[in-house]
Structures are given as structure tokens and as C-alpha cells.
Amino acid sequence: MKKNIIVTHVDADGIGSLVNIVRLTKIREYTAYYVNPEDLYNKLYEIARDIKDVSKIFISDLAPNRDKIKDLVMILKDLSEKDVEIFWFDHHIWDPMWIEEIKNVVAKLYLDTSTCATGVVKNALDPKDDFANELEKIICSIDLWRFDDPRSPWFTRIVSYKNTDDWRNLVASKLLETYDPYKFIEWGRRFVEESIDEELSEYDKYLRKSQTYKVSDITVVGVVKRERSKIGTSQLAHYLLSAKNADIAVIIRINGSISLRSREYNVREIAVKLGGGGHKLAAGGRVNLSLIDKMLMRIGLEKIVVKKILNIIGDIVSQKASHETDH
Numbered sequence: 001m002k003k004n005i006i007v008t009h010v011d012a013d014g015i016g017s018l019v020n021i022v023r024l025t026k027i028r029e030y031t032a033y034y035v036n037p038e039d040l041y042n043k044l045y046e047i048a049r050d051i052k053d054v055s056k057i058f059i060s061d062l063a064p065n066r067d068k069i070k071d072l073v074m075i076l077k078d079l080s081e082k083d084v085e086i087f088w089f090d091h092h093i094w095d096p097m098w099i100e101e102i103k104n105v106v107a108k109l110y111l112d113t114s115t116c117a118t119g120v121v122k123n124a125l126d127p128k129d130d131f132a133n134e135l136e137k138i139i140c141s142i143d144l145w146r147f148d149d150p151r152s153p154w155f156t157r158i159v160s161y162k163n164t165d166d167w168r169n170l171v172a173s174k175l176l177e178t179y180d181p182y183k184f185i186e187w188g189r190r191f192v193e194e195s196i197d198e199e200l201s202e203y204d205k206y207l208r209k210s211q212t213y214k215v216s217d218i219t220v221v222g223v224v225k226r227e228r229s230k231i232g233t234s235q236l237a238h239y240l241l242s243a244k245n246a247d248i249a250v251i252i253r254i255n256g257s258i259s260l261r262s263r264e265y266n267v268r269e270i271a272v273k274l275g276g277g278g279h280k281l282a283a284g285g286r287v288n289l290s291l292i293d294k295m296l297m298r299i300g301l302e303k304i305v306v307k308k309i310l311n312i313i314g315d316i317v318s319q320k321a322s323h324e325t326d327h
Helices: 012-025 037-049 066-081 096-103 117-125 130-143 152-159 165-178 181-209 233-243 267-273 291-298 303-326
Strands: 003-009 031-035 054-060 085-090 108-111 211-215 218-224 248-252 257-262 282-286
Touching: 003 012, 003 037, 012 054, 012 117, 012 130, 012 152, 012 165, 031 037, 031 165, 037 054, 037 066, 037 282, 054 117, 066 085, 066 096, 085 117, 096 108, 108 117, 117 130, 130 152, 130 181, 152 165, 152 181, 165 181, 181 218, 181 233, 211 303, 218 233, 218 303, 233 248, 233 257, 248 303, 257 267, 267 282, 267 303, 291 303
Parallel strands: 003 031, 003 054, 054 085, 085 108, 218 248
Antiparallel strands: 211 218, 248 257, 257 282
């Protein structure tokens, strides 16, 4: 029997879109890979190198990175020439050039910036499915910063309980098993209750370790997020924006990837300068860190590194402000 592969994002929307793919395509067996956008090319390269008896590849909640687009197209073309059907679902903002190049080497490309990836999958495969619709409401509330569904805080805490692929697979399997958001929440309630004290303690530590940088009347707050953190990236960013009265939140990881969040400022423009992309108010990219930088962060001495990254962000903000003034 030929295999199905799903390559999706590591967050709640990545899991939600995976669940809708499995449910609405009715595939029985699949292998899931959870990656961040900057790692998409490497994962597809691994799949293409070791491919055997693969029928379909589904990609969800992931956009190409500008600096890898040509290499990515070559990998996708290679996979297509091996009779692998590729279906790509995403809700991030794509450059028109990316769309044309990717459309030519995949079976189908579904893009819709009005919803989350979970919704993109639902709209493409079965817009009338009741469970898929409910899942879209919950996940979009988290992923698009709407916070308009009371079930979403439970979902995000359950999803971020452990930062491992085994946990993500378990979460996906429970959603596919229950097909009921309330039953899923009931299953995950004990994990949320178990971790709530630790989560509150983490918020306090992150606030104390955070640093701010002000440029052109824009306040930027940044902090290094630990790999085993109980707090979701968007939740941490939202908290820091409020606590520091900041315009932009920069969540930094030890591998050099960064997440950018704002309530009004177009952080995607910053992300693109850093080889990434995303949405206007939620985006991500990568900065080059030295071995010493990474070592300092691992042992908790990240102050110098955070300052360095905030300076980089500040320079981009300053250049943008100067450009707008000139025009």
C-alpha cells in the first residue's frame, strides 16, 4: 500500500489542519512531520531523498521562505516527476511569483488569507462538515488572534502541554477519535490543571527576563522562549505586548528562529527582511547566531543576545520609518 505524508506546522493550526486533512480525505494511514517554516525545505529534501511508495504529500500551514523558493520548487518538481501528488494548504501571504512557480509543480495549491489553515483545508475539501467548521472556529480564534471562542484557551494549553511530536500526534489522534471539541477538552483538562501553576510562574520569569528597545516611537519587547515552555508563542507575545505596553513582541528561540507579533504594526515586512514571512500581525523569520550566542542562551545568559536581536529589529523598523518619511 502506498503511503501518505503530511508536513505541517508545529502549532495548533498545524495540528488542526492535519486533523481536517485526515478526516475529510478519509486517509487511513499517514506519516506526520511537524516543522517550522524555515525547516520546510530540509524536510521535503529528506522526503525526496528517501522516498519509497509514497502516493500523496499534504503540506499545511506553511509558507515558503524567500531565500529557499527556487530550491523548494526543484524539490517539488522532483517529487511530482516521481508520480507523487502534492496538495498544499496555507493562509499566509504569498508573493505572486511564489504562487505561479508552486502552482506549476503541485497537484493543487489552496490559499486563503481570510481564515486559518484549518479553515483553508475545510473550505477546500468539505465546507459543510460540522466538526471541521467547529475546529476552524476554535483554531482561528487562537491563530488569528481573535480570541473570540471560549474553547480556544483550552485548546492552546492542551496543544502546548508538551513540545514533542509524540504529543502532537497524540493530540491529533484524540481529536480524530472524539470528533467533539468538548470531549477533547474534557480529555485534556487534567493536563491544563496540572500545568497552570507552572505556566503562571513562567509568565513571571519571562517578564523579568524580557528587554525593550525603542525606535521611531515604536517599542519592541523581546525574550528567549525555552524549548520546553508550557506557554504558546502567541500567548507569550500577547502577554508581553500588554505588560510592557509594546508595539512589537519578538519571541526568540535558541536555534535562531524568531516569531514576531503586534496588534497594529506590519511585522511581516520585518520577517521578509529576515528571510521569512507570515501575516501582517503575526510573522516569523530567522537571525544568524554564533555558537557563542547559542551557548549563552542555553545557560540562561541571553541578555547580550536578546539586545543584539532587538538592535537588528530596530534597524529594520528605523529604515522603514525613514523610507516612509522620504516618500
